[in-house]
Amino acid sequence: MQMGQCCKFFLLITATLTAWTGYKVYETLNFTPPVPVLASDHWWGPGKPTKSVDKSIREFKLEFKSDMINDLQARLSKAKFYTEPIEGVGFEYGFNNIYLKEVVQYWQNEYRFDERLKYLNQYPHFKTNIQGLEIHFVHVKPKNVPPKLRIVPLLLVHGWPGSFVEFYKVIPMLTTPRKDVDFVFELIIPSIPGFAFSQAPSKSDLAEGQIAVVFKNLMDRLGYEKFIGQGGDWGAGIINNMAILYPESFIGVHTNFPFSSDIISAIKMSLSCHLPSFLFDKQHQSEKCPMSKILFELLLESGYFHIQSTKPDTIGVALRDSPVGLAAYILEKFSTWTNNEWRKLSDGGLKKKFSMTELLDNVMIYWMSESITTSMRIYAESVTDTQYRLNFDFLPILVPSAVAKFKHEVIYQTEGQIRSRFLNLVQLSVFSEGGHFPAFEESKVFADDIWSAASKFEDYHKTKKTKTEL
Secondary structure (H helix, E strand, O other): OOHHHHHHHHHHHHHHHHHHHHHHHHHHHOOOOOOOOOOOOOOOOOOOOOOOOOOOOEEEOOOOOHHHHHHHHHHHHHOOOOOOOOOOOOOOOOOOHHHHHHHHHHHHHOOOHHHHHHHHOOOOEEEEEEOOEEEEEEEEOOOOOOOOOEEEEEEEEOOOOOOHHHHOOOHHHHHOOOOOOOEEEEEEEEOOOOOOOOOOOOOOOOOHHHHHHHHHHHHHHOOOOOEEEEEOOHHHHHHHHHHHHOHHHEEEEEEOOOOOOOHHHHHHHHHHHHOHHHHOOHHHHHHOOOHHHHHHHHHHHOHHHHHHHHOHHHHHHHHHHOHHHHHHHHHHHHHHOOOHHHHHOOOOOHHHOOOHHHHHHHHHHHHHHOOHHHHHHHHHHOOOHHHHHHOHHHOOEOOOEEEEEEOOOOOOOOHHHHHHHEOOEEEEEEEOOOOOOHHHHOHHHHHHHHHHHHHHHHHHHHHHHHHHHO
16 A cells, blocks of 8 residues: 555544444433432331331421520530630631621520520421421411402522521511412422431431432422422532422423533533623623632632532531530631622621521531531432442433522522523523522522513413314
8 A cells, every 4th residue: 555545544444433432422421311210119218127116297396495495505605716806807717706606696695595486486397207306397378369360389498508507587478379370389498307306317318219218209209290399508409309300290490500510511611701792792791700719719719529529427516515616617608608709807707687586596406406517418328339330310300390599608609500401491580699599599580580580481381272273
């Protein structure tokens, strides 16, 4: 074979191999894995499954027992935690110890335990046993509903370090009928297993997908065939996985934490940061984002994630033993996750959006239920080979969806990333305020967005039904 022919042959082989490699890469990146199958009766409780479990729905009341309050007060009064912060530093090194003194003094002297217990018990609480676990939930039905008004079940799921109390401000906003709207919401607000008053699993591997099964069983037990799901943080993952596993049960999904972790979305994010016109029309090109700043902020705020994903029981010992440590650990997140600029403030900006009383309500739920350690285990359970093999993060959300993007959310997601995950996005709201806890900090905006989304879900289903009939 002549030299020229050899070169041509080599070039042909090279081009063929390059094209084949490119195709395989494209095929891999665009591969959609099958929806996993998870057992609906997997036993998460202690020991082996038993048929004698009480599956009834039982009323439940929160209690601040006197011995618990006395012990708490004693621990607060004996705390020796104060370390002078570096001059001029706010929350950059973590919770500012000077301000922590004020928090502890308020907790000791101004937090009204009886009043707050009444506040926490103002809505009906229940427990029921599902898959071996006692699941706690708040269940609020609208009152004085006109006969023609439809009731729409709405499942609200919290995250960490939040709890069901995050939604207390929006409960009356969602259960009160609105003018010219022909439906109203009935709310189901469960505590994630291991959080608050929901029993912690005795077996490993209970993460977002498996919790999705637990909560679907809860909704079945309550008699809801179709419902709307809403979630942020871990609640978003749980709701998304429910929609993937049981799309026929969903009227729609609303989330304030639209997370997509697949490779394609990461490429889109990089492109949209540097070439916004590549993915966005003119009205959305303001989403151009400095990648270095986003990654640096993520690095600053993700240290807790590594600890809780690897050694939750170790840090849990310190937090369970010290109410002061627990308050510092939890409330720091309500500072920087609400607005990372507040990291520069000596008080963390905590009272810009919250009262100290309502912040301590959330801390009290963790303290009185002794659940800080078990709540953190969800991180460790979610970064295992078992969970990665389920491929939930690579599966699209096909049910009608609404996304609320709040300016100071911890994880940044471009519109391109959101649309790559939520394939039937009917509403995308972008807000100039708010952070990681919008139901708590921007209650009216949050509630209004859910009302708007629910109406669009209805329109989506009506249109789909019309097309089917045609």
